[in-house]
Amino acid sequence: MSEHELLPIVGQPAPERRDAARNRDAVMCAAQRLVDRDGVEAVTMDAVAEAAGVGKGTVFRRFGSRAGLMARLLDDSEAAWQAAVISGPPPLGPGADPRERLLAFGRSRLEANLRHADLLLAAVGDDTSRSYAAYSFTATHVRYLLGEIGVSGDIALLATALLAPLEVPILRQQVEVENLGVERIVAGWEDLVGRVIAPTTGPPPR
């Protein structure tokens, strides 16, 4: 045996075996089909495994958990959305005034969260740390825009304050329990942005 072959090349992420790739695709297709047909809630891991013609253990090996599988189902649309934010046309993408971009961001994220509400909730599961990657991107972007706008104050906390009302459970509550229209919620968020980024010229709260 020639020893230089044995040295692991760091950074090479170990190529995926062909059967593994095939099964991964089969599972994701089956999962997507079942979600489309029965709704996120009704899809069980056993059903996915059987529909994919694969053992249950295989599904968990590839996706870790139900939440992990659901998260993967969101990957495409999330990646597209992030691409639109980073390099798409204005006002969502770069080129527009940062205030415009922030408003476009909010509307866009709000609509995406409502559109994929079920999947997003299922993708979080009950594990302590949320699916941090997605959240981290939005937080970073909002902080960046607030900085560009020149907002003074604790930017990290202000970004959280703007993102919190866009969280799925809160939007669901507003839409499904309080029967607020989406346009009203968007308008409310834009008003909130106005108040948050306005120079604090009024008297302090106390």
Add this chain to the structure above:
Amino acid sequence: MSEHELLPIVGQPAPERRDAARNRDAVMCAAQRLVDRDGVEAVTMDAVAEAAGVGKGTVFRRFGSRAGLMARLLDDSEAAWQAAVISGPPPLGPGADPRERLLAFGRSRLEANLRHADLLLAAVGDDTSRSYAAYSFTATHVRYLLGEIGVSGDIALLATALLAPLEVPILRQQVEVENLGVERIVAGWEDLVGRVIAPTTGPPPR
């Protein structure tokens, strides 16, 4: 049989049988003990039932679900908190300036949410509608205070915007992942209140 006895007296909530009351107490005591000893996450319904010396069916009959049981464990402290808000001493209770009351409310709710984070999360479970009673109270109170302050705009949405960053998952993220101190988060929330209730004298966002 005398027929007038058969008429149900509407509004009389059917008195609780004595064995039922005994079991209810036993279950709640056992649950509290297990939660204190092992933490919320580690407490199973089987364990509660056994510790209470009761069948599993009984636990579910009385509390509906694990989330329901956890919610009951919060009842005392939640009721005390609500009483403090409604009729306790200022600045949390009535008597103080509404701005003062709002700031006190935020700090108090934030601390309570962090103190009981595990139990609150377990009490929500994954059922679509949240434990609406508790949320509804806070929302109503914040709307009332915003009205008293004389804030102009969509009061319902502004109340949501103030409450959203106090939600348990968001606070946990800030404290446990981003390592923000509680005082900093409180200060950030007070700053947010200032921006939200300030007369919008600055230029509109666009």
Add this chain to the structure above:
DNA sequence: GGTCTAAACGGACCACAGTCCGCTTCTATT
């Protein structure tokens, strides 16, 4: 083609939330 090994597979298995239904116990009524 043969051989070897790590990766992948799959389904039996486990834990836990929640349901069901035949049995027991309380309590109102006489």
Add this chain to the structure above:
DNA sequence: AATAGAAGCGGACTGTGGTCCGTTTAGACC
């Protein structure tokens, strides 16, 4: 005290997420 019937009880049972481990297979090297 006796009776009746409703309220309550309990534990076997089910469905689902997740784990484990003996078996299979891809693919690298000869």
